Amino acid sequence: MIGWALALLLAGPPTLDGPPRAATSAAEPGFSLDQALAAMREGHPLREFAAARADSAAATRVAARLWENPVVNVDYFLGVRSTSYDRAGALVAGVAQWLPVTAAPRARGQVASHEERAVARDNQGLLRALELEVERAMLGLAGALRAAEIHHDALRDLQESERIVGARVAGGVAPKYDATRIGLAVAAAEAAFRGAEADVSEARGQLDVAVGPLAERLRGQPRVDVFAPAEVPPLATLQARMLEGRPDLAAASERLAAARASVRVARREVFPGIGLRVAAGFGQGPGQVDVGAGLTVPLPILSRGQGFIDRARAEARAADSVARALVVAAEQRLRAAHEVARRRNETSQRHVAMSRDAAEALLHQAQANYQNGRLSAFELADASLSVREMHLRDLELALAARLAELEVRRVVEVGGVE
Known part of the structure; x- marks a missing residue:
């Protein structure tokens, strides 16, 4: 039934000889969630963003572990008075290398490794968020198409009622007021259907945004x-799954480890290492050639890590607070989302069971009673609108249940990634 609704949107406004209630369209085979997700993964620009962030973090890890470059020193001396230098002057050349004896580069590499893993977790959460957004948009589009179908059915019912009223008015057994009243109801139903058409266009646009540039592949x-019933696992199962693998919680844990490793970096950088130099010289005296070595040792007297170590410790405490706050908030949100999903699913199933077959019976009874003169045109129109509202309520509750279940998965699998 949704298929002819989409075809109707492409064809134009409804007419009296529009498609019947059970009609379907095979012109467009439609698309599945897997096809929509494949198009998103292949073409969404944020995939490139995630890959670039991963490459950047990997490059930072490599750079953090490197030593400083060696330095080449070249000195030239020319004696100007009372000198023993060669007449051409003296030349000294050497190579100096800073040796990080406290292993500060390795400590910085550990910090960068934790950050690289945190970025990988962020990217994992971003991808899962994009996938859930595609699913949410598909549910929205399917719901909008179904709502358009319900509005179209209500319009067809009212048009049929208008035909019945017109026949009775023409036969002189019903007042002209009945024709006017049912005509107003038909006009209102047509306006509601056109509004539902606009909702379908809006929902399709949201799906296109969620999928990205390759959304045009999704036809029908x-x-x-x-x-479909929204299956919600037990709360304890979901909580264990969330704490074990939710990307933002894992990323916060990695950043806490990075902050703690930064304290070690700050301590080791108080005495960053020693400088070693090897040199050779020519011309200190006529025909003289010299070799030598030098050592540079920094004295941590003026700068002993004042402030830097304390800052690193404070940042570690802050990262620990963030990680603990995320866990507490995640557990609270999961409990709330799980209860909402459970209640919405129960409400949807109960309402569908209560309203099953009642809507169609109500409409047929109203039409029969009007033809027998036991109902007015107002009651006849009310029956069609009541059927429409019942179907729309079924749809609203079903969508709410599915979206609530989707929110549970978002809390368990994504968290704070936007």
């Missing part, structure tokens, strides 16, 4: 059953 209607 989404193959999604909005009335």
